[in-house]
Amino acid sequence: MIKIIICDDQAVIRDGLEMLLSLEKDFQVVGCAQDGQEALELTAQKSPDLVLMDLKMPGMNGIEATRQIRVKFPQVKVLVLTTYDDDEWIFDAIRAGALGYLLKDTPRQKLVEAIRGTAEGKSFVDPGVAGKLLQQVAGHQPQPASLLTQNLTERELDVLRLLAKGMTNADIAAQLHLSEGTVRNHVSAILDKLGVTDRTQAAVIAIQHGLGN
Numbered sequence: 001m002i003k004i005i006i007c008d009d010q011a012v013i014r015d016g017l018e019m020l021l022s023l024e025k026d027f028q029v030v031g032c033a034q035d036g037q038e039a040l041e042l043t044a045q046k047s048p049d050l051v052l053m054d055l056k057m058p059g060m061n062g063i064e065a066t067r068q069i070r071v072k073f074p075q076v077k078v079l080v081l082t083t084y085d086d087d088e089w090i091f092d093a094i095r096a097g098a099l100g101y102l103l104k105d106t107p108r109q110k111l112v113e114a115i116r117g118t119a120e121g122k123s124f125v126d127p128g129v130a131g132k133l134l135q136q137v138a139g140h141q142p143q144p145a146s147l148l149t150q151n152l153t154e155r156e157l158d159v160l161r162l163l164a165k166g167m168t169n170a171d172i173a174a175q176l177h178l179s180e181g182t183v184r185n186h187v188s189a190i191l192d193k194l195g196v197t198d199r200t201q202a203a204v205i206a207i208q209h210g211l212g213n
Helices: 011-021 036-046 062-072 087-096 108-119 127-138 154-163 169-176 180-194 199-208
Strands: 002-007 027-033 050-053 077-082 100-103
Touching: 002 011, 002 036, 002 108, 011 027, 011 108, 027 036, 036 050, 036 062, 050 062, 050 108, 062 077, 062 087, 077 087, 077 108, 087 100, 100 108, 154 169, 154 180, 154 199, 169 180, 180 199
Parallel strands: 002 027, 002 050, 050 077, 077 100
Antiparallel strands: none
């Protein structure tokens, strides 16, 4: 069972999400918060697996709430669900520790998949904002790709290129004609060799080295 806290300043959004997520047998909404401070307090009380976080809210916004949750409760995952696709919002949310960034027009099934995946530690970034995020974090001066090729095998580089495009393990498996298990093993090896903990950070490094085009 995945225990979820919903944080959004609009009651109609909170209620709608709670109703939608309650339809999933493996989801349990354990609390709803109207701002970041309340989300922080509920996280302390309810010990959720995941917080579904809006960003622009009165009082403590979602970025600060994400930062504090990740510091105080590092086992709790944060998945952003917002209407804002501005570069700075995206960049700050990921830097604060959010594992994923989705827009509120995300189809229901994609949201459900993202929640399940994020609870397992995977990263989900809306395709509409992935390019902005990666280019923003990567900066304007790509580093030589040779720095990566010294550590990664050719197959791992293939996987990393597709990972940098926001592809899921299933997508990568289909593209490279591999099993999902093999892709998972490659991703784990890539994260270990790059010294990072999640797919988003690995994708940023790929972009920095010119592998995301």
